[in-house]
Amino acid sequence: MSQYLILIYHDEAAAAAFERAQPGVTTAAHRSFMERNRDVILGGNALQPTATATTVRPDRRQSFIVTDAPFAETKEALGGYYLIEAANLDDALAVAEQVPSRFGCLEVRPVHQVG
Amino acid sequence: MRPGPEVAAAVADAHRREWAFVLAAVVRVAGDIDRAEECVQDAYARALDTWDRTGVPKNSAAWLTTVARRKALDLLRRDATAHRALPDLAGHVLVAADPPEPESIPDDRLRLIFTCCHPALATEAQVALSLRLLCGMSTAEVASAFLVSEPTMAARITRAKKKIAGANIPYRIPPERELPERIRAVLEALHLLFTTGHTAPAGADLVRADLVDRAIALTRMLRELLPGDAEVAGLLALELLTDARRAGRVDSAGRQVLLEDQDRASWDAAAIAEGTALVREALQRRPVGRYSVMAAIAAVHSEAPTWAATDWPEIVGLYDVLLHQWPSPIVALNRAVAIGFADGQAAGLAALDCLSDEPQLAAYGYLAAARAHFLAGLGRSQDARLAYDEALLLTENAAERDLLIRRLKELDR
Numbered sequence: 001m002s003q004y005l006i007l008i009y010h011d012e013a014a015a016a017a018f019e020r021a022q023p024g025v026t027t028a029a030h031r032s033f034m035e036r037n038r039d040v041i042l043g044g045n046a047l048q049p050t051a052t053a054t055t056v057r058p059d060r061r062q063s064f065i066v067t068d069a070p071f072a073e074t075k076e077a078l079g080g081y082y083l084i085e086a087a088n089l090d091d092a093l094a095v096a097e098q099v100p101s102r103f104g105c106l107e108v109r110p111v112h113q114v115g
Numbered sequence: 116m117r118p119g120p121e122v123a124a125a126v127a128d129a130h131r132r133e134w135a136f137v138l139a140a141v142v143r144v145a146g147d148i149d150r151a152e153e154c155v156q157d158a159y160a161r162a163l164d165t166w167d168r169t170g171v172p173k174n175s176a177a178w179l180t181t182v183a184r185r186k187a188l189d190l191l192r193r194d195a196t197a198h199r200a201l202p203d204l205a206g207h208v209l210v211a212a213d214p215p216e217p218e219s220i221p222d223d224r225l226r227l228i229f230t231c232c233h234p235a236l237a238t239e240a241q242v243a244l245s246l247r248l249l250c251g252m253s254t255a256e257v258a259s260a261f262l263v264s265e266p267t268m269a270a271r272i273t274r275a276k277k278k279i280a281g282a283n284i285p286y287r288i289p290p291e292r293e294l295p296e297r298i299r300a301v302l303e304a305l306h307l308l309f310t311t312g313h314t315a316p317a318g319a320d321l322v323r324a325d326l327v328d329r330a331i332a333l334t335r336m337l338r339e340l341l342p343g344d345a346e347v348a349g350l351l352a353l354e355l356l357t358d359a360r361r362a363g364r365v366d367s368a369g370r371q372v373l374l375e376d377q378d379r380a381s382w383d384a385a386a387i388a389e390g391t392a393l394v395r396e397a398l399q400r401r402p403v404g405r406y407s408v409m410a411a412i413a414a415v416h417s418e419a420p421t422w423a424a425t426d427w428p429e430i431v432g433l434y435d436v437l438l439h440q441w442p443s444p445i446v447a448l449n450r451a452v453a454i455g456f457a458d459g460q461a462a463g464l465a466a467l468d469c470l471s472d473e474p475q476l477a478a479y480g481y482l483a484a485a486r487a488h489f490l491a492g493l494g495r496s497q498d499a500r501l502a503y504d505e506a507l508l509l510t511e512n513a514a515e516r517d518l519l520i521r522r523l524k525e526l527d528r
Binding site: 002087088089090108110 | 235284289293
């Protein structure tokens with residue numbers, strides 16, 4: 001079995017507007033997804049918006065530069081993730097296709113296996 | 116000792132015809148594409164030496180597969196021993212399976228095809244991998260086929276193989292529900308390979324015969340493995356019917372000859388007969404797929420004894436069907452050209468002008484070239500000249516450019 005991280009990228013403004021218009025619908029969709037796939041989901045979380053992000057970058061003098069922003073400003077930003085277990089990429093993609101993602105897209109990344 | 120010419124020829128023949136079969140059977144044992152390739156290469160090297168002494172075996176594919184599999188198992192055992200010696204480094208011990216009987220070797224080529232053409236790989240990587248793994252072409256050969264440097268192609272192939280291993284792209288035939296979509300991805304890669312060879316996007320030659328021949332060979336292989344799939348039959352028909360005109364497409368000076376000026380006696384009658392029979396078969400299934408309709412259009416051209424005798428209304432009708440299934444501006448452009456031949460050049464020009472706002476056609480030389488052709492026919496020389504100039508700006512193939520320049524000069528007469 002391999003592990004895959006499903007990264008949920010979305011347009012924060014569009015997602016927030018939808019939440020205001022129809023509160024709780026997105027959360028319910030995720031609950032239903034998690035219920036259907038509970039056997040393969042190892043973990044997952046929604047993230048606070050990028051306005052809360054802090055970037056920490058080591059500088060040459062072995063100290064750090066701390067910036068009040070996400071590391072890259074993009075229209076679609078990381079909004080949450082699931083860690084899943086799957087036999088292969090095809091099975092992982094089949095799970096990813098069920099993740100609620102109407103305001104963006106999903107990136108599926110294999111987890112590096114140690115050993 | 117150098118092997119005799121018959122043996123060298125037998126090995127070369129087995130390389131061309133059986134590489135994919137042997138490699139596909141070994142990947143499953145080796146569990147890794149790179150290692151399998153190494154073992155298969157080793158088996159071919161051994162064949163040169165052994166067949167010289169023992170004679171060429173009756174079933175050379177089975178011989179090569181057995182030798183390559185044995186090598187793969189040896190490597191696995193060696194790894195397992197190394198892992199046992201260092202138990203803390205390896206969490207598990209590999210257990211090598213017993214070598215299977217040669218008789219039970221199933222045809223694994225479909226697995227290899229679906230792995231090479233997995234939609235999680237970029238299309239250009241799919242094509243490169245197919246040439247490398249299914250045709251057994253070296254990286255240098257694949258690089259020269261696509262007119263890129265060898266390090267560039269090596270990087271592309273390595274990246275694709277790393278993705279297959281790293282993301283765990285499965286080595287299997289997709290389940291029933293995914294099959295139609297996955298077959299479509301394979302057909303797209305093969306069609307891209309064919310069109311790249313049929314009209315090389317750049318360079319001195321109009322046709323890259325090596326790519327065309329590989330594309331047809333791979334499509335034949337797919338047809339053999341999926342005999343019931345109508346679109347596979349459709350793509351093979353399209354390739355055969357299109358390539359049947361190869362000898363007529365370039366004159367003795369290497370210049371491009373358009374369909375209307377080609378010597379139809381130079382067309383390959385056997386390829387046309389085979390392609391036409393495949394189109395008939397493909398068109399009996401419903402729904403009729405994209406490649407089958409394109410092949411039907413090619414068949415109408417093949418059946419016409421002369422350009423003037425072409426059944427243009429039939430071709431327009433087929434383009435209508437194609438456009439409905441595949442709403443692409445390029446299909447719409449071809450349909451507009453067909454309208455020009457069916458209903459007159461003014462009608463064709465009007466149909467082309469409807470497409471002038473298509474962003475996808477803005478950098479496509481054929482739209483300007485087709486407009487120029489109809490404008491010249493309507494006696495609007497000044498407008499035709501501008502359109503030919505625009506087409507020349509957008510065309511990089513030397514043979515195609517030469518044709519446009521000739522047409523431009525004819526306007527001055």
